[in-house]
Amino acid sequence: MQNLLLPPSEKRKRFELRALGLREFAGVTGEQPLDPFALAGFARLLVVDFASIKGLSTESREHLLGVAADEWSGGACSRPLPNGWRLVILNPAHGAARNRATLMEEVAHVFLGHKANRLAAMTTSKKSSKPSGAAPKVLARDYNQADEEAAYAVGAAALVPYGALRRLLMAGRSAPEIARHFGVSRQLAEYRIKVTHLWAIYKRVAGALL
Numbered sequence: 656m657q658n659l660l661l662p663p664s665e666k667r668k669r670f671e672l673r674a675l676g677l678r679e680f681a682g683v684t685g686e687q688p689l690d691p692f693a694l695a696g697f698a699r700l701l702v703v704d705f706a707s708i709k710g711l712s713t714e715s716r717e718h719l720l721g722v723a724a725d726e727w728s729g730g731a732c733s734r735p736l737p738n739g740w741r742l743v744i745l746n747p748a749h750g751a752a753r754n755r756a757t758l759m760e761e762v763a764h765v766f767l768g769h770k771a772n773r774l775a776a777m778t779t780s781k782k783s784s785k786p787s788g789a790a791p792k793v794l795a796r797d798y799n800q801a802d803e804e805a806a807y808a809v810g811a812a813a814l815v816p817y818g819a820l821r822r823l824l825m826a827g828r829s830a831p832e833i834a835r836h837f838g839v840s841r842q843l844a845e846y847r848i849k850v851t852h853l854w855a856i857y858k859r860v861a862g863a864l865l
């Protein structure tokens with residue numbers, strides 16, 4: 656990889672390198688958006704359509720997509736299927752952008768070699784390092800906190816890589832535009848701008864364009 660542009664902090668550099676490895680594996684470069692669904696199979700994750708889940712009562716279905724919709728984003732079942740694959744369920748109430756981030760985190764857990772132990776119950780999450788608006792996880796709450804942080808950060812960096820983000824910001828693109836370009840939420844785009852210390856550049860360029 657030539658002209659490798661990395662974020663300033665050591666921790667972010669490490670996350671970025673793993674993320675770039677994932678992007679390379681997926682065959683995307685530069686400013687190309689990454690489709691986590693294309694990577695799920697390599698991670699042996701089987702994404703199941705929520706609507707096709709049998710055995711959920713109408714009441715449960717309505718609960719999960721209604722009043723409880725903000726309490727879960729989805730995740731992978733810790734226990735693999737007999738063929739080694741693991742089921743991933745995504746919350747259809749959250750829309751494509753957030754589903755992509757949730758799936759990307761699960762893909763990152765696998766590629767980073769994280770080990771989940773037991774099947775987690777439905778819980779509401781405690782404090783998390785994720786951007787506001789991100790829903791707590793209900794399934795697969797079994798990774799330790801460091802692994803959770805790494806998977807989320809690497810997944811987010813794979814979706815919105817630093818080099819491309821920096822170029823787009825310098826070209827005057829706004830966070831919502833960048834979010835649309837990469838198929839992520841505005842919150843995720845802003846989270847990436849902040850953690851990679853690009854917020855000052857973003858404000859300066861945006862201010863100069865006014």
Ligand SMILES: [Zn+2]
Pocket residue numbers: 760761764798803806807
């Ligand atoms: Zn996770």
